[in-house]
Amino acid sequence: MAEIRVTLPDGSTRTVEQGATALDLARSIGPRLARDAVIAEINGEERDLATELHDGDRVAIVTADSERGLYTIRHSTAHVLAQAVLDLFPGATFGIGPPVEDGFYYDFELPGGATFEPEDLERIEARMREIIAERQPFVRDELPADEARKIFADHPYKLEIIDDASTDPMSGTGDRGEVRTYENPPAKPKEHPPFHGRPGFIDLCRGPHVPDTGTHLGHFKLMRVAGAYWRGDETKPQLQRIYGTAWHSRAALEEHLHRLEEAARRDHRKLGVELDLFHFPPLVGSGLPVYHPKGGLVRKLMEDYSRAEHERAGYQFVYTPHIAKADLFAISGHLDWYAEGMYPPMELDEGQAYYPKPMNCPMHMLIYGARQRSYRELPLRLFEFGTVYRYEKSGVVHGLLRARGFTQDDSHIFCTKEQLGDELESLLAFVLRLLRDYGFDEFEAELATRPDKFVGDPDDWDDAEAQLRRAVEAAGIPYVVAEGEGAFYAPKIDVHVRDAIGRRWQLSTLQVDFQFxxxxxxxxxxxxxxxxxxxxxxxxxxxxxDRFFGVLLEHTAGALPAWLAPVQAQVLPVRSDHEEHARRLVERLRAEGFRAEATDADEPLGARIRRAKLDKVPHVLVVGDDDVANDTVGDNPRGGEVERDLPVATFIERLRAEIESHAP
RNA sequence: GCCCGAGUAGCUCAGCUGGCAGAGCAACGCACUCGUAAUGCGUAGGUCAGGGGUUCGACUCCCCUCUCGGGCUCCA
Structure with a gap:
């Protein structure tokens, strides 16, 4: 029998029999690789394992635990979900079902506008497991569009995709007039096949897929149902989306579910209540936080630090009102471009409309424009803790992370075109340094370019984008380009950070503006x-x-670093007769500039320690007979070991160092 | 704004098909005086989110509103 030669990723070549598939190749390399194989990359293109190899092909086997392997597993699981739903809900039809981060979804429309109940997920999951047990193959095919239209005649969303295959990235096909499909022939024909002329499930799909439903699938869980507009368009019908998560092993699935629990534990809204930091009184309104004394203290510490750093960096402080006449926002363009996000105006002084400000920029423009400026004043950096109000749609409000009233550490820098590059570069360095001070050290930038809706001269936009790109490259942090994601008036760099459990948050934003x-x-x-x-x-x-505070709480799980902790040291007397000593120690620590509190000995020591630990106090200090005699403390530090007989002077020294270094 | 779900004491949650509102923690009081994550006893605490309806009777069923959660859309 004839043989062909293929090249592996390490550059070596391998000989296989003519007609061998990618899976055959994996088998010939090793049983373990064959077992882990999901798809193959052949000459740079992802293909099913059943794909026949040709002489000279470059072949890489994609395994289940790789990013692409997981992507494929999730994608294939989405097909199984769709089959299960079509089986259980006669008359149901479906939209698209791509893999997403950690999982997949599929969009459905049930007959008569019915919706899924959360309990339906269990039934659907059970049906999916049956399909998986059947080991139905994934059979790839390419059909003339006309034939596909017949098969999918009862599925209007699929017909729409056939007519315009390019809008669904999962269903694309290279040849005009042809569509690619993947079919899962069932063990025995379905009683009510949802497709014309096919015994089982078939879907428009670019692929590739796992070889059959019994391979690599099964470590999944349906998570939730949600409404989702067809093609993401608010004016189109709303479909029922089912989200699931899927992994290559049971262990990976469990780890993922555990991560979700961990994230729930860190929820800043939960911590805000537990640690008595802030809340959202319904009487004030959705998305409008009030800060309690402890939350207020943390905010003040953050603001004080921010003020000091901005002062050092050459910023000048300004203050502006919360409302302004419509004319101001007409000039700035907000009424044309941002009206949707603004609170409605109040009518004052015989019809004069005043709007709560959604941004501080127009006010800062007026400060700059108050008198003639000289190039000698530039760069002029105006800074304000500016509270703004944005009318966020009711469904998007989310704790401190998406509020309707919040305070920005906002500034506007006025400079010459020549200064722009240097200014951006030093600004980005400044931003990163401050974020590092708060314990964030993993950054990713997003360069957002000109959107469809924009104002100004495209040449200026190109210029600004180039300057931003230079700045982010100089900062040496990874970045991606987000095409068309810029603000209407400016391209921008958004800085994202990774938190302690790997989640990504958008924090800083830098925008270059040639319009105002x-x-x-x-x-x-x-x-x-x-x-x-x-x-x-x-x-x-x-x-x-507000948002940063929320992110910081999630990052630290509420265990704020000593420099930000509302109480840095909680002093616990062992017995009541040590209370006087404890109070004196607190006075002494306060005199040293620390935030210390004492707790009376009216409860067992263990209970009081537990309480202080739940409050996430950095240092729990216990004082008893020995400590009164020797001027020492027992330090029970957060996340560390108890240390007895620590001289108070040593503790003071250490705590000062911990605070000054902004230790996490 | 739209889809799904939820709202019972400060917090976490029970409360079956309509029949007198419950627990643990927290708070307060008393006792206990203890060396590193929960001492005991007691007291108080509720317009069952708000409003309307059905019913002899509504925390429970129906409608509207508010707030929250998960998504969609949006996010300058």
Whole structure:
């Protein structure tokens, strides 16, 4: 029998029999690889394992635990979900079902506009397990579009995809007039096949897929149902989306579920209540937080630190009102571009409309424009803790992370075109340094470019985008380009951080603006004695203080570092007769500038320690007979070992170092 | 705004098909005086989110509103 030669990823070559498939190749390399194989990458293209190899092919076997392997497993599981739903809900039809981070979803429409009940998920899951047990093969095919239209005649969303295959990335096909399908022939024909001329389940799909439903699938869980607009368009019908998670092994699935529990434990809304930091009174309104004394203290510490750092970095502090006339937002363009996000105006002074401000920029423009500026003043950096109000749609409000009223650490930097590059570079360095001070050290930037809806000159946009790109490259952090994601007036860099459990949060934003200077007719007089337009950089370092506080709580699971902890040391007397000593120790610690509290000995020591631990106090200090005699404490540090007989002076030294270093 | 779900004491949650509102923790009081994550006893605490309806009777069933959660859309 003839043989062919293929090249493996390490550059070596291997000989297999003519007609061998990718799976045959994996088998010939080793049984373990064959077992773990999900799909193959052949000449750079992902294909099913059943694909026949040709002489000279470059072949890489994609295994289950790889990113692409998991992607395929999730994608195949989505098909199984769709089959199960079509089996259990006669007359149901379906939209699209791609893999997503950690899992997959599929969109359905039930007959008569019915919706899934949460209990349906169990039935669907059970049916999916039956399908998996049947080991139905995934059979790839390419059909003329006309034939596909007949098969999918009862599935209008699929017909729409056939007519315009390119809009569903999962269903694409290279050849015009042809569509690719994957079919799962059932063990025995279904009683009420949902497709014309096919015994079982078939779907439009680009593939590739696992070889059959019994291979690599099964470690999944359906998570929730949700409404989702067809093609993500608010004006289109709303479908019923089922989300699931899927993994290559039981252990990986369990680990994922455990991570979700861990995330729930860190929920800042839960911690806000438990640690008595803030809440959202319904009487105030959705998305409008009030800060309790402890939460207020943390915020004040963050603000104080931020003020000090901005002062050092050459910012000037300004204050502006919370409401302004419609005319201001007409000039800034907000009423044209952002009206949806603004609270409605109040009518004052015989019909004059005043809006709560959704952003601080227009006010800062007025400060710049208050008098003639010289190039000698630039860069001029205006800074404000500016509280803004945005009318977020009711369904999007989410604790402190998406509020309707929040305070930005906002600033606007006015500079010359020549200064722009340097300013952006130092600004980004400043931003990263402050974020590091809060314990974030993994960053990713997103460069968002010109959107469809934009104002200004495209050349200016290109220029600004180039400058931003230079700055982010100089900062040496990884970045991706988000095409068309910029604000209407400016391209921007958003800085994302990874938190302690690997979640990604968007914090800082830097925007280069060539519009406001025109709109507000802002100028400076250059060395040439001519008037010029300044460049404007908008930037919010934390984005919003409220949001940053929420992210910090999730990052630290509420265990704020000592420099931010509302109480740094809780002093517990062993017996009542040590209470006086405990109070004196607290006075002494306070005199040293620390935040310390004492707890009376009216409960057993263990109970009081537990309480202090639940409050996530960095240092629980126990004082008893020995400590009174020797001027020592027993230190029970958060996340560390108890240390007895520690001289108070040593403790003070250590705590000071811990605070000054911003130790986590 | 839309889809699904939820709202019972400060917190976490019970309360079956309609028939007098419950627990643990927290709070308060008393006792206990203890060396590293829950001492005991007692007291108080509720317009069952709000409003309307059905019913002899509603925490329970129906409608509206508010708030929250998960998604969609949006997110300057």
């Amino acid at each position: 200077a025109d709109r507000f007719d802002l100028t400076y007089v250059g060395p040439d004695n001519q008037r010029h337009r300044p460049c404007i950089i908008h930037r919010a370092l934390f984005g919003s203080f």
